[in-house]
Amino acid sequence: MHGLRQTHATLLLEEGVDVKTVSERLGHDSIQTTLEIYGHVTPKMRGNAAARFGSLLARAGLEHMQIAAADEQVSRSPAASTSSRESQL
Numbered sequence: 001m002h003g004l005r006q007t008h009a010t011l012l013l014e015e016g017v018d019v020k021t022v023s024e025r026l027g028h029d030s031i032q033t034t035l036e037i038y039g040h041v042t043p044k045m046r047g048n049a050a051a052r053f054g055s056l057l058a059r060a061g062l063e064h065m066q067i068a069a070a071d072e073q074v075s076r077s078p079a080a081s082t083s084s085r086e087s088q089l
Helices: 002-014 019-026 031-038 043-076 078-088
Strands: none
Touching: 002 019, 002 031, 002 043, 019 031
16 A cells, blocks of 8 residues: 555656645645655656756746847847937037
């Protein structure tokens, strides 16, 4: 029976189910109990974390590039050039 509980908890945690929900499903009084017993990190969890972080970095880089491109377009616009010349006068 304990093997089934272990599998149940591990699979849920690997799939990103929050520890509070897993703790409640197992009938634990606190998440601390769940973490002490089932809180080990599996290779799948490590891989998922690395993939998610990579996606976050890629998205942040893309957003940064889009902002930089928009800033560059604004600085090249005729209105920006005119206001720049006016401020120099």
